[in-house]
Amino acid sequence: MKDSNELLADHFERLKSLVPDLYIREHDRSPTPNTDAMYGLLKRTLGIVEAIYLKNANGFNDARMEEYAKVIQELKELGFEYSGHEELMDKAASKLLMKAKKPMKRAKGGTEFDQGKSDRKAI
Amino acid sequence: MARIVKLPVSPPKKLGPKKAKRRRKPNLEDYGQLNLFAQPPKEGKVVSMHQQESFFEQALQLDDEGKPEAEKYYLLAIENKQREVDAYCNLGIIKSQQEDLAESINYLTKALELNPRHFEAHYNLANVYSDMGNFPLAKTHYEVSISIDPDFPDSYYNLGLVLISLKQYERAIKAINTYIEHSPESDHSVASELLKTLKSFAL
The missing domain is CATH 1.25.40.10 (Tetratricopeptide repeat domain)
Structure with missing residues (x-):
């Protein structure tokens, strides 16, 4: 069974093949009468994604948020304006930001004092 | 008339402390033994005894x-x-x-x-909370880890990222600046870029 992230990734891949004009770089793009229609289609698709998020925010995992944020980023790079759902964008931005955080620190076994075993009763 | 007879008495040995003197090494071969230790091996091999880890x-x-x-x-x-x-x-x-x-x-x-007050546990717990998106709790644990070990630079960096997520940009700038003060120069480039972006947000 396919993972939900893979399904979403496949969805965006299909979208790319359906609306290739939206996915070519702005300077390469030759204006076509269908561009606006394609943009409208993509906006509606993103709207569906946002509706899924609003219905079940907890079920919307990190990978989906990132994918959503990347699509919007790519749209901006292509010269389109789409601000996206604010809360979802914020969460996606935080997830991406926290990916850059410094790693965990392993405890290497210090002295007994560090272990909190140094407390002795005064006799 | 009585005769005085002189007894043969050897002069008394001097008593007192005895100095340690270097003795000549006996040649074992004179006593029919093989002189196995006369020439020490050129490269001595130190073998450590097995220790129970x-x-x-x-x-x-x-x-x-x-x-x-x-x-x-x-x-x-x-x-x-x-x-x-x-x-x-x-x-x-x-x-x-x-x-x-x-x-x-x-x-x-x-x-x-x-x-x-286990430093690593607080710092790691803060990392887990940031992975979960629970930024207020992550912030608290980074702050506690800083109060325990104020010289560990990574706590400041991660705290800065959490503060950005909480949209507390000015405090984030402060945390990233402290990270730069505590970390080696080789780690400054990313933090400096982050600072530039942050300052544009904060203004």
Whole structure:
């Protein structure tokens, strides 16, 4: 069974093949009468994604948020304006930001004092 | 008339302290023995005796090598009361790497139960909370870790990222600046870029 992230990734891949004009770089793009229609289609698709998020925010995992944020980023790079759902964008931005955080620190076994075993009763 | 007879008396030996004198080494071969130790070997080999490592040390080594058996050895260390706090803390890291965040929190809080001022446990717990998107709790634990060890630069960097997520940009700038003060110059480039972006947000 396919993972939900893979399904979403496949969805965006299909979208790319359906609306290739939206996915070519702005300077390469030759204006076509269908561009606006394609943009409208993509906006509606993103709207569906946002509706899924609003219905079940907890079920919307990190990978989906990132994918959503990347699509919007790519749209901006292509010269389109789409601000996206604010809360979802914020969460996606935080997830991406926290990916850059410094790693965990392993405890290497210090002295007994560090272990909190140094407390002795005064006799 | 009585005759005085002189007894043959040897002069008395001098008593008192005795100096240690260097004696001439006897040639063993004169006594029919092989002189095995006359020429020491050119390259002496130091052989260390096998030392019994603790379960914790073994776990740490396996963990460094990225071996999954580390988990088993940390649990054995806990069972045998060897560095329990550190073992719980490191189990928390392993569980977080396995994306079992609930179990990771369980182990890290067990470490804090035994030592509420365990620096690594607070810092790692903050990392787990930031992975979960619980930024207020992550912020608290980074702050506690800083109060325990104010010289560890990574706490400031991660706190800065959490503060950005909480949209507290000015405090984030402060934290990233402190990270730059405490970290080596080679780590400054990313932080400086982040600062530039942050300043444009804060203004």
